[in-house]
Amino acid sequence: MSESIKYVLGEESIPKYWYNLVADLPLAPPPALHPGTLQPLGPDDLAPLFPMALIQQEVSTEREIEIPGPVREVYRQWRPTPLYRARRLEKALDTPARIYYKYEGVSPAGSHKPNTAVAQAFYNREAGIRRLVTETGAGQWGSSLAFAGALFGLEVEVYMVRVSYDQKPYRRALMETYGARCVASPSNETQSGRAILAQRPDHPGSLGIAISEAVEMAAQRADTNYSLGSVLNHVLLHQTVIGQEAMAQMEMADDYPDVIVGCTGGGSNFAGLAFPFLGAQLRGGKKARFVAIEPEACPSLTRGKYAYDFGDTAHLTPLTKMHTLGSTFTPPGFHAGGLRYHGMAPLISHIRELELIEARAYHQVACFEAGVQFARAEGIIPAPEANHAVKGAIDEALRCKREGVSQSILFNLCGHGHFDMQAYSQFHSGKLTDQSYEESELAMALAGLPSVPA
Ligand SMILES: *Cc1c(COP(=O)(O)O)cnc(C)c1O
Secondary structure, eight states: OOOOEEEOOOGGGSOSEEEOGGGGOSSOOOOOBOTTTOSBOOHHHHTTTSOHHHHHHHHOOOSEEEOOHHHHHHHTTTOSOOEEEOHHHHHHHTOSSEEEEEEOTTSTTSBSTHHHHHHHHHHHHHTTOOEEEEEESSSHHHHHHHHHHHHHTOEEEEEEEHHHHHHOHHHHHHHHHTTOEEEEESOSSSHHHHHHHHHOTTOOOOHHHHHHHHHHHHHHOTTEEEOOSSSSHHHHHHTTHHHHHHHHHHHHTTOOOSEEEEEOSSSHHHHHHHHHHHHHHHTTOOOOEEEEEEETTSOHHHHSEEEEEESSSSSOSOEEEEEESOTTOOOOOOSOGGGOOSSOOHHHHHHHHTTSSEEEEEOHHHHHHHHHHHHHHHOOOBOHHHHHHHHHHHHHHHHHHHHTOOOEEEEEEOBBOTTOHHHHHHHHTTOOOOOOOOHHHHHHHHHTOOOOOO
16 A cells, blocks of 8 residues: 655744735736726725735735744644645556645644634734624634634624525534634624515525625724635735745655646635745746636636626625626535635636636536545545545546646645535435526626726
């Protein structure tokens, strides 16, 4: 039996800087726009929601941004995360490919999300903020911010998408254990939530609606800020610790990835792994293919329109140019709740337009098949979101087998699935089904995109 190999770095290898891809891009991404004036957004427009340090990171063109000491201190608890070579999976697939995965499930909340939650909590506390309000899909982000809030003495309030609130009750218990308050969204606590419930009392919720509720609450109080777990430039920036570590670990393995794979909901874990490698390539280094994997039931990168749109359903946020299914689109209630977002990070959308990355969509049953095959070979149970990356990596390894080429594949195993076992139970009993949206609903949501003069 071939044993899997683990590449471990010491604490001194925790990155000292976050890497900003914008510094190396051949073309700057389009600016975010004020929803009223349609003029490029200024820093003051975001000040009611975010601390100035994060707003500056949002618009920064510096290549490296120093990680504050207290944030690195917290990272030490689980970083550097391990990189594995999946020898047993390679054997099971009988592939000549070398498969590596970076495992972010070792964080306290079980995913990559604390990488940015800790940084955001730190900067908010430095700015004198006492309370953070946010949304969550499957609960990974809510529990990560709840954890970070507990460390930095901040109150945390989480609007959790209704369908996930019902599917994953233990994520709510985790948030409450860290001291956060968790409310099912749409709720009766906000105008945005009440408006949705008036139209449809049994609404399953969406990330777009939960964002509206959180932004509405945060805008009302001076001691309260809003916090977002994906999509924004500063969130993608914080996740680049993943790729920087992976570069050092691939060097330990004396290898370099030909293909880099990640799942994309808002795009942050994919960016975290891919951007440091992509940056090196843009500066004249080795080339790789970068493959983003999304759910067939919410395919913003592969089926969405590249256009200015709102980040939320009630249209309280700025307009950003991104691949979008339309802010009023409600994706079906599949299990990878972290991938149920109508839009995509503007930075990921921009580099897709520049053809620096590829995108692919899979249905959920095929992703769970891949996740179960991975678990039986490697022992780790992936989150339903991460199953998309596993499926992407397996398909690349099978392509190598067909073509008879020995390539190196690196993917991000962005979280474990220990709170998602209901979905695995459904899969094992044959009750998990692929879900599709109505084409007419997508067409309607796209027809409602705001009109922005070019
Ligand atoms: C939140 C989450 C995602 C989706 O968000 P990205 O910003 O695209 O990374 C994917 N996987 C896991 C485990 C998550 O918690």
